[in-house]
Amino acid sequence: MVHGENPTGFAHQFETLEQQHDAGRLGMWIFLATEILFFGGMFMSYTVYRSLHPQAFLLGSHILEVKFGAINTAVLICSSFTMAMSIRSAQTGKKKGTIIGWLILTMLLGATFLFLKFRFEWYHDYLEHTMPGFGFFYRPEWGTHAPQVQMFMCFYFFMTGLHALHMIVGIGVLLVLTWMASRGRFTSQYFAPLEISGLYWHFVDIVWIFLFPLLYLIRY
Amino acid sequence: MASHSQDPAHGHQQVEEHIVPVSTYLSIFVALLIATALTTWIAFQDLGNWNVVVALTIAVCKATLVVLFFMHVKYNKGLTRVVLIGALFWLGIMITFTLSDELTRHWEIYPQAWTGMIVPVMRHLLF
Numbered sequence: 001m002v003h004g005e006n007p008t009g010f011a012h013q014f015e016t017l018e019q020q021h022d023a024g025r026l027g028m029w030i031f032l033a034t035e036i037l038f039f040g041g042m043f044m045s046y047t048v049y050r051s052l053h054p055q056a057f058l059l060g061s062h063i064l065e066v067k068f069g070a071i072n073t074a075v076l077i078c079s080s081f082t083m084a085m086s087i088r089s090a091q092t093g094k095k096k097g098t099i100i101g102w103l104i105l106t107m108l109l110g111a112t113f114l115f116l117k118f119r120f121e122w123y124h125d126y127l128e129h130t131m132p133g134f135g136f137f138y139r140p141e142w143g144t145h146a147p148q149v150q151m152f153m154c155f156y157f158f159m160t161g162l163h164a165l166h167m168i169v170g171i172g173v174l175l176v177l178t179w180m181a182s183r184g185r186f187t188s189q190y191f192a193p194l195e196i197s198g199l200y201w202h203f204v205d206i207v208w209i210f211l212f213p214l215l216y217l218i219r220y
Numbered sequence: 221m222a223s224h225s226q227d228p229a230h231g232h233q234q235v236e237e238h239i240v241p242v243s244t245y246l247s248i249f250v251a252l253l254i255a256t257a258l259t260t261w262i263a264f265q266d267l268g269n270w271n272v273v274v275a276l277t278i279a280v281c282k283a284t285l286v287v288l289f290f291m292h293v294k295y296n297k298g299l300t301r302v303v304l305i306g307a308l309f310w311l312g313i314m315i316t317f318t319l320s321d322e323l324t325r326h327w328e329i330y331p332q333a334w335t336g337m338i339v340p341v342m343r344h345l346l347f
Contacts, residue, residue, distance in 0.1 A: 051323065198290075
């Protein structure tokens with residue numbers, strides 16, 4: 001094949017652009033499989049300790065504010081929608097401005113999530129001495145459950161912290177995609193980077209879909 | 221899998237991905253928001269042990285919607301599904317085997333901390 005006839009983004013080691021696309025997607029799914037087991041380990045430890053100390057997890061969950069958890073869930077769902085729309089706008093051959101618009105919207109929603117989490121939740125926990133580290137104190141209302149309530153807060157910080165780290169990485173990936181889109185790299189034929197990054201973004205959304213009820217919604 | 225067709229007249233390749241209609245994305249988006257509101261509301265109703273069951277059921281339904289439509293698994297068959305099912309299968313092994321051990325043990329809870337176990341255990345062993 002003459003070089004000039006190659007579609008944009010086509011790597012020479014593949015037979016066809018479709019094969020390249022499928023290989024990329026398969027690679028991302030295998031990475032997500034490792035991520036499922038990575039987060040799965042935390043969810044499993046959570047299950048074990050919650051079954052051992054249900055009362056402490058109930059007390060711990062009351063430290064968290066449901067409204068922030070619910071708002072952030074909605075923010076992430078919106079960002080998944082805008083991410084899906086950015087891929088769709090590339091697939092349907094829209095102008096690069098449309099793709100960039102959806103990508104920037106996705107990044108803004110991701111940043112909103114992180115802002116709410118850092119500013120109103122973690123910082124508040126830090127001031128209230130419920131953040132693991134120095135000045136991580138028992139509260140009298142926890143009674144004999146105090147050590148296990150602290151363990152709940154450790155679960156909360158490590159699980160949401162790992163999730164927030166994934167969000168930060170995701171925003172970095174989106175920045176690269178925006179740069180690629182601004183250079184007109186995506187066409188209705190070549191949008192694989194958008195699609196596989198979208199898979200990652202949606203995966204991070206799914207992790208939060210499970211974290212929200214497990215951490216915030218223990219009311220009874 | 222994306223269907224692939226060679227155009228013999230022009231000799232260049234054409235990738236035909238399934239393009240999901242905007243209306244589908246919008247319905248999934250609205251369904252996810254409704255499910256979030258629902259799970260938040262149900263959490264404040266006292267269902268006893270069923271609270272956690274209901275919460276997880278709703279979470280699994282939401283995750284399924286995201287996987288099928290936003291992550292295009294409904295339209296991608298073959299290897300994608302093998303990897304996804306494989307990952308969930310291994311997750312199932314990890315959780316079931318750990319819990320089958322954990323939940324069938326007799327646990328003694330020492331609220332003081334682990335150091336509180338030393339004296340009773342030593343007394344049990346020595347006398």
